[in-house]
């Protein structure tokens with residue numbers, strides 16, 4: 154459902170050129186849970202941003218569900234993403250003036266879902282994430298891990314075909330992480346959703362069907378579940 | 382060097398009262414490395430904010446180096462903190478318009494240190510954190526883990542007596558985490574600095590002299606190094 158070919162991404166900083174991705178090829182099956190691991194600065198977030206159309210590559214192709222992302226115009230990109238994808242960002246990106254519940258149901262607002270249904274679905278999902286008593290809190294009234302769970306709720310609420318998650322458990326303790334991973338894996342298996350997750354936590358990567366390792370902008374290794 | 386007695390913190394959200402800290406007593410020795418662990422929402426960041434004077438308690442006393450923080454006036458608080466403390470925040474809090482180097486040396490600017498010395502000390506510290514090639518990048522040109530390392534540099538640059546670190550390795554891979562923890566522990570041992578660190582990572586907590594566990598706003602358990 155996702156394919157990248159020969160992906161290169163360079164940034165200019167002053168007079169320097171930084172190569173964030175140096176030729177990445179990757180194929181992800183529908184319904185697969187893929188974990189991406191690697192050292193800080195190795196290009197994981199950049200790869201995720203390419204696959205989700207949040208940024209354009211310098212070279213290479215990105216295919217989502219047989220659509221060539223490179224050809225999708227900027228004005229159509231947001232709508233394309235909303236119809237297919239959910240995101241958990243490495244730095245949450247919640248709206249400070251909205252409550253946890255309002256933040257979680259934002260994708261449904263953008264899809265024109267009615268207020269009553271939004272509230273019901275939002276409450277249900279936040280409850281499974283342990284946030285039942287924090288729904289009316291604003292982000293600055295939430296702990297770091299609670300904010301992270303709100304951003305997870307927002308990524309899941311519209312049952313997207315592909316979920317891109319950038320370190321979604323970095324601010325969670327071991328017990329909460331386990332609860333979230335159980336919830337995530339059972340949800341995506343039940344709905345046939347695809348999950349692409351960047352993580353630094355090997356216990357989290359262990360839930361995946363496949364793990365790819367990145368170093369200096371390339372994929373150097375791959376492990377399948379049940380493999381060595 | 383740090384003591385809290387009977388610490389209570391409540392927040393009002395709409396018509397509800399949330400109790401973030403429900404009676405905390407804690408004594409931290411000079412030169413000690415204390416780790417604080419606990420579930421998401423258990424009150425760790427709130428406790429850190431109380432100890433560092435970033436927020437006022439509802440009840441209870443906070444003593445820093447024999448100064449009763451409750452009695453320090455708001456207008457004097459910032460100067461008091463600058464002279465004693467360094468912080469790594471759970472959400473980095475870097476200034477977006479400044480480079481990594483400028484962000485790292487900000488405490489020195491506020492202390493009136495000259496430009497040449499600031500640049501030299503900043504470069505040296507960023508180099509030990511593996512950011513030698515990223516010093517002129519702005520935060521939005523850095524990976525999550527690189528931003529986290531800049532905020533660690535900022536906390537260390539003025540050799541503060543007490544370092545408060547809220548999940549400083551959450552965005553770092555295992556190898557980088559190990560390098561940071563080796564650097565941190567050797568630095569504080571050499572300089573006789575006190576380190577109070579919130580973490581969800583048990584491998585990180587293992588570096589500490591003592592670990593306290595929090596649940597629902599209270600400390601429920603304590604372990605000393607070499608203990609069971």
Ligand SMILES: Nc1ncnc2c1ncn2[C@@H]1O[C@H](COP(=O)(O)OP(=O)(O)OP(=O)(O)O)[C@@H](O)[C@H]1O
Pocket residue numbers: 287290293294295296297298299324325326392393394399400401419420421422423424425426427428471
């Ligand atoms: N400004 C605030 N207003 C209302 N409630 C708050 C506020 N700050 C914190 N809280 C609540 O206090 C509790 C403790 O928050 P705190 O940030 O200390 O947790 P934490 O242990 O650091 O969690 P995490 O591991 O997720 O970072 C949480 O339930 C949170 O919702």
Ligand SMILES: Nc1ncnc2c1ncn2[C@@H]1O[C@H](COP(=O)(O)OP(=O)(O)OP(=O)(O)O)[C@@H](O)[C@H]1O
Pocket residue numbers: 164165166171172173191192193194195196197198199200243515518521522523524525526527552553554
């Ligand atoms: N907008 C940008 N401008 C310049 N350089 C950038 C930009 N975004 C990322 N980089 C650089 O590209 C490299 C890869 O960044 P990326 O965010 O993908 O790393 P990462 O693997 O997600 O790291 P982390 O684990 O620390 O989050 C880094 O060295 C970073 O400095």
Ligand SMILES: [Mg+2]
Pocket residue numbers: 197198199243319524525526
């Ligand atoms: Mg990243």
Ligand SMILES: [Mg+2]
Pocket residue numbers: 296297298425426427471547
């Ligand atoms: Mg916290």
